[in-house]
Amino acid sequence: MIDNLYQQWKSADEASGRFLRDLWFDSEHYVVAAADQNSDGEHFIIAGNELAMGEPWADERAVAIHVRRDLDKRTCHVRRAHTLTYGWAGHWLVRRGADPDALARYRPLPANPYSRRPGGDDCQAEGLISASHYWYxxxxxxxxxxxxxxxxxxxxxxxxxxxxxxxxxxxxxxxxxxxxxxxxxxxxxxxxxxxxxxxxxxxxxxxxxxxxxxxxxxxxxxxxxxxxxxxxxxxxxxxxxxxxxxxAAPRSTGPAAAPAAFQPPSTPRRFTR
Incomplete structure (x- = not known):
């Protein structure tokens, strides 16, 4: 979806054209994690951004992409937002009409996400090669x-x-x-x-x-x-x-115990003159 937009669709405006060129040049760096598509031809995509490595200023680890296509004119309107996490990428897309339940269905990772050959120095890594690989x-x-x-x-x-x-x-x-x-x-x-x-x-x-x-x-x-x-x-x-x-709501300690009723002395008091 991401890599064929530029070749098959014309941009609906200048901003869309800029985003399409960026997506086309860097499409291999966006790893799709979840997506939604509605009956109006709109696509909502959450992806990890391979270009954002683990540095203090790396606040673009996740990318939200919204594509609205005009089937008659063969044009598309594209908007994109970089966010720190997948959750906030989903928030941006839901506010633009995405189904939150669809975005909660993450795509499973392949058994060998890095496409490494078995054996030798290219053996499959355990988990992520680097903790900064948020996209996986x-x-x-x-x-x-x-x-x-x-x-x-x-x-x-x-x-x-x-x-x-x-x-x-x-x-x-x-x-x-x-x-x-x-x-x-x-x-x-x-x-x-x-x-x-x-x-x-x-x-x-x-x-x-x-x-x-x-x-x-x-x-x-x-x-x-x-x-x-x-x-x-x-x-x-x-x-x-x-x-x-x-x-969390504060825990109730229950009603305070009522004071004991007054009890007269069991033995009558004697008064002396």
Missing amino acids: ARPGDARTRTIEDRIRRSGDRYEILTRQMAYSEHATDGEREAHWVLLLDNHPRAAERRYVVQLETVHRLRAVYTLGEGAFRTEKEAQEWTYRIDARGSAPLPATDPATGLP
């Missing part, structure tokens, strides 16, 4: 999938304040790397803890990524938590519910 990673657990699904469907609930690499694979002997996103949560029930940190970690040997999330009372508290992220282990994030993204 997939969600690693149910919590990650639940948080991603909420992100895709969140509309204008969140505002991305900042994002950054937490640590690179060089800090973990190639085992993993991580990025974080700081969000402002506009949900009415998040009034006391609006600042949300999402930490996504790519695990090389398992070829998966996991997503953690926590909410803070102030932006300063959230930022201070990110400063303490360490490749050897980070402090736990303040708990949030994966489905709602809201802090």
Whole structure:
């Protein structure tokens, strides 16, 4: 789909033409992870970007591509957004009309994604060759999938304040790397803890990524938590519910025990004159 757009379709506008040329020249660098197509001929594509390697400024690991075709005129309108994670790429596409359930169905990876020949120095790698190869990673657990699904469907609930690499694979002997996103949560029930940190970690040997999330009372508290992220282990994030993204409701201690009723003394008191 990506590599034949330029040859088979004319651009509907200048921006589409620019994107089509970029996609044609770099099509081999986009690894499709999930896609959706509707009855109107629109394509919604989530891809990993091989050109974004594991560096502190690598905030374009995922790419969202929206293609709307005019079958009569043989033209297409193309828009593209670079994002830090697949979840936020899906959010951009859902807001443009994609089916969030379709984007949750990730394409399975081939048994040998690097197309290496068996034997010798080209033997198949275990998991990912590098933890920075985000394009070959997939969600690693149910919590990650639940948080991603909420992100895709969140509309204008969140505002991305900042994002950054937490640590690179060089800090973990190639085992993993991580990025974080700081969000402002506009949900009415998040009034006391609006600042949300999402930490996504790519695990090389398992070829998966996991997503953690926590909410803070102030932006300063959230930022201070990110400063303490360490490749050897980070402090736990303040708990949030994966489905709602809201802090857990405080536990009820139950009604206070009623004071004991007054009991008169069993022996009558004697008064002396």
